[in-house]
Amino acid sequence: MPSESDFAKRRYENTPFILSNSKITRVVEVARERLERFSGDMPISEEFVVSFKKNNKMLKVDSLQKVLQLDNSVNNPIQEIAINLLCFPELPDKGGVIRLIFSGASRTISLVVGSPDVVWMQETMGSLEEQVERTIPIGLIYPIKLLPGIFYLALFFLLSTVFLSIYNANDRFHKIGFNVIPEQRAREIAALQALAKSDQEKADFVFQYLSATVPIANDSQPPKKYSLKEPRTYFVAVPMIVAVISSLWAIAFCYPLNVSAWGDWAEALDRKIEQRKWIWGEVVFATVIGVAGNLFAFGVTT
Known part of the structure; x- marks a missing residue:
């Protein structure tokens, strides 16, 4: 059994995941393959702990096939699944532990790999991280x-x-504005206003202004x-x-x-x-x- 210092851990916080049949199968296959590389003839222990959303129901089974056969209904779906694979050969420096937890309740994915063999531990962690990240929707x-x-x-x-x-x-x-006078015409009228001194000039200014605005008013609708x-x-x-x-x-x-x-x-x-x-x-x-x-x-x- 690896000591407490011989573990690599990774936790994905506040993370969605879609754990399909094919994806969880691939995760377990990769974990099993990594343990088999140094286990020799020693058996690999597998344990799966499944929790359901309602009634706090929890089941422990010894194979992935049994997990996939569970009644995963829409009304009471599987909310958390813990995957534990362990290998304890006779040589203490060759032991290996792999644990994964997909938790819908806390929206987390936890990954733990343990072994005195640091190289194997790092390589296994990298392989499993790749598979875990494939379960995270983009x-x-x-x-x-x-x-x-x-x-x-x-x-x-x-x-x-x-x-x-x-x-x-x-x-x-x-x-x-819908009674808009063209710019050039407006300048001409402004000039007339500035020059209007006598009554006749003022009357001419009023006439010019009305002649410029009335047609626009007739043709335009507010x-x-x-x-x-x-x-x-x-x-x-x-x-x-x-x-x-x-x-x-x-x-x-x-x-x-x-x-x-x-x-x-x-x-x-x-x-x-x-x-x-x-x-x-x-x-x-x-x-x-x-x-x-x-x-x-x-x-x-x-």
Whole structure:
């Protein structure tokens, strides 16, 4: 048995993992192969401790095959699995210990390798780290989901953005002048104003000003105020709200953080993957394109 100083340890904190049938099988195979390299004819002891989410149920079995045959239901899934492989040959300097714990409760992965053979220990640790990291899903959604209170913050931010965009569009519409005199003509009228001394000159200035502004006023219509009571508001706001809610729903329910993906949970995970593909592709993307089209049609982007 290795002494306390002959252990290498690695702990992945606040980490999601998808532990599928093939991935856990590969992890155990690599651990077993590493121990077999120096075990000779000595047997390797294997122990698997499985904990379930409900009722604190815990089982100990002696083979991975038995673990994969357990009822891993969606309502009461496997929440933690500890893998222990030990080899104790007659020569004390050739012993080896490998322990891995995938814990959904604490969102951690723990890896411990022990042996007086430091070279073997380092090589084994590197091989197992590679396999463990393959169980960690890649993507921006998972780190975001792990942040505390992210859903409430995202909902507030996105909904605020929608309504602020509507308000700014309204304000921009309302402030755009629609009796705009061309710059050159405005300079000519300003010059007349500066030179207007007599009553006739002042009357001429008024006439020139009216002749410049009345045609523009006749040809222009003031833009309607972009009110929340108008239908076009909802053509923009409602689709955006749908996109926001759909996105948050996908993040909350279609990206499980820590899963032992075999048994019933393998099928459940496949369904969640299909659901999130549909939400991002058919709902969110199509909605954003539709909103952009509505903004263009209503002139909000001008």
